[in-house]
Amino acid sequence: MPYETVIGLETHVQLSTHSKAFCGDDASFGGAPNTQVSPVSLGFPGTLPRLNEKQVEYAVKLGLALGSKINLVNSFDRKNYFYADLPKGYQITQDRQPICVGGQLKIHVKGREKSVRIHHIHMEEDAGKSMHDTDGPYSLIDLNRAGVPLLEIVTEPDLRSAEEVDAFMTAMRQLVRYLHISDGNMEQGSLRCDVNVSIRPEGSTEFGERCEIKNLNSMRYARRAIAYEVKRQTQLVESGGQVRQETLNFNPETGITSPLRDKEDAHDYRYFPEPDLPPVVLSTEELRKLQTEMPTLPWQMRERFSGEFGLPEYDVNLLTEEQAPALFYLELSRHTPHYKAAANLLINKVLPYADEQNIPLETFPVGVKQLAEFLQIIADGKVSNSAAYQQLFPALMEQPDAPPLTLAESLNLLQTSDEGALEQIVEQVLTDNPDEVARYQKGKKNLIGFFMGQVMKASRGKADPKVTNALLRRKLEA
Numbered sequence: 001m002p003y004e005t006v007i008g009l010e011t012h013v014q015l016s017t018h019s020k021a022f023c024g025d026d027a028s029f030g031g032a033p034n035t036q037v038s039p040v041s042l043g044f045p046g047t048l049p050r051l052n053e054k055q056v057e058y059a060v061k062l063g064l065a066l067g068s069k070i071n072l073v074n075s076f077d078r079k080n081y082f083y084a085d086l087p088k089g090y091q092i093t094q095d096r097q098p099i100c101v102g103g104q105l106k107i108h109v110k111g112r113e114k115s116v117r118i119h120h121i122h123m124e125e126d127a128g129k130s131m132h133d134t135d136g137p138y139s140l141i142d143l144n145r146a147g148v149p150l151l152e153i154v155t156e157p158d159l160r161s162a163e164e165v166d167a168f169m170t171a172m173r174q175l176v177r178y179l180h181i182s183d184g185n186m187e188q189g190s191l192r193c194d195v196n197v198s199i200r201p202e203g204s205t206e207f208g209e210r211c212e213i214k215n216l217n218s219m220r221y222a223r224r225a226i227a228y229e230v231k232r233q234t235q236l237v238e239s240g241g242q243v244r245q246e247t248l249n250f251n252p253e254t255g256i257t258s259p260l261r262d263k264e265d266a267h268d269y270r271y272f273p274e275p276d277l278p279p280v281v282l283s284t285e286e287l288r289k290l291q292t293e294m295p296t297l298p299w300q301m302r303e304r305f306s307g308e309f310g311l312p313e314y315d316v317n318l319l320t321e322e323q324a325p326a327l328f329y330l331e332l333s334r335h336t337p338h339y340k341a342a343a344n345l346l347i348n349k350v351l352p353y354a355d356e357q358n359i360p361l362e363t364f365p366v367g368v369k370q371l372a373e374f375l376q377i378i379a380d381g382k383v384s385n386s387a388a389y390q391q392l393f394p395a396l397m398e399q400p401d402a403p404p405l406t407l408a409e410s411l412n413l414l415q416t417s418d419e420g421a422l423e424q425i426v427e428q429v430l431t432d433n434p435d436e437v438a439r440y441q442k443g444k445k446n447l448i449g450f451f452m453g454q455v456m457k458a459s460r461g462k463a464d465p466k467v468t469n470a471l472l473r474r475k476l477e478a
Helices: 053-066 162-178 219-238 284-292 298-307 313-320 323-333 339-357 368-379 385-398 404-410 419-432 434-441 445-458 465-476
Strands: 003-014 077-080 090-093 104-109 112-125 129-135 138-142 149-155 191-201 211-216 246-251 256-262
Touching: 003 162, 003 219, 053 112, 053 149, 053 162, 053 284, 090 112, 104 162, 112 162, 162 191, 162 219, 162 298, 191 219, 211 219, 211 256, 219 246, 219 256, 298 313, 298 323, 313 323, 313 339, 323 339, 323 368, 339 368, 339 385, 368 385, 368 404, 385 404, 419 434, 419 445, 419 465, 434 445, 434 465, 445 465
Parallel strands: 211 246
Antiparallel strands: 003 149, 003 191, 077 090, 104 112, 112 149, 129 138, 191 211, 246 256
């Protein structure tokens, strides 16, 4: 019997705030273990939390981007459970009144667009990091991460494959980076997900029993974990067994999932209202202000690049994957009408240079006005495309303040369109190649490329291609 995979995600986004969710500890990544802690994040008795305003602002911005309803009044709850990386014995989270409800994120898989519905987004704090394989039989705990602000995005069970999960996480990473609310770095744990996987007979509308795979911080691991879990559940059902609802761990070395514990229900966590934090109350004026601060979103960029600028899908995807190249292209497009040539220049020269030099695009040494002039002298036929890219661009990087046309003149790269001078070269080329002339005149019209090459060689690349092509055809067909 064929089965359909049903997947829901709980995506955790670690926010790029300077301090933690409920105290002033440094929230940056990479500090020595247990150096970015305080009595509050260590859960000392008598300490009180204070709300991080930026966490609320970032949650609202993500909700606005996803089309969620923003709850103007939302509150915090205590989620009680004991584990060594949670010093207080409870997590401050949102259960009854999350800050955002509903919304959707569009993903693209194999050329097909799909909307994944968002159930809700809530604010909470992160736990510390447990390390089980660094000191023999002992587990070590680093509490630097304890209390770092998180947003948890809970989807509806709308995903049907590991590829769709990959597309969702990629789109979410892109979105939070565009919004500047998180670096989305999965390797450092800034973006990770719990994957709820179940199977059901194809055509069925009832959901099967789900299993949750915890804390996947690599899409390669997520794909492998989902593939294994689908296979495991299918074999279990087909052999007459039943899938038990439980929480699983994925071991990337063995490629298998294993039970951590039975899946908890809400009553297991003994949720109750957080007594030390008042409700968060937002005004419509605050929402309007945050709405005006929203950047152009990734899908809006893609629509503009393909519509207004007429770029092919390949260019659009490359230029909008990150916000910096998209903004650079937008600025360059303000100074040139040659939109496709501008995309080629950015993709083939500017971005590789920035990557090689490890510099942000904002500090690229050549200004957009000079790059626009560079494109214009190519369009005007003053410098050939090959000479511009192979000789003029490297020279421009060495002399970023020099006008491209002046630099081209000093390098003797300007093409000649003087018909008198070009006619002499064309005649000499035809005289030197009588056999090819005869073959052309007998119908081998593709030999025009051969003659063009000979003229370019004789003129050291300075012959204007349009003028040269017209001269050759006129003389060959006379």
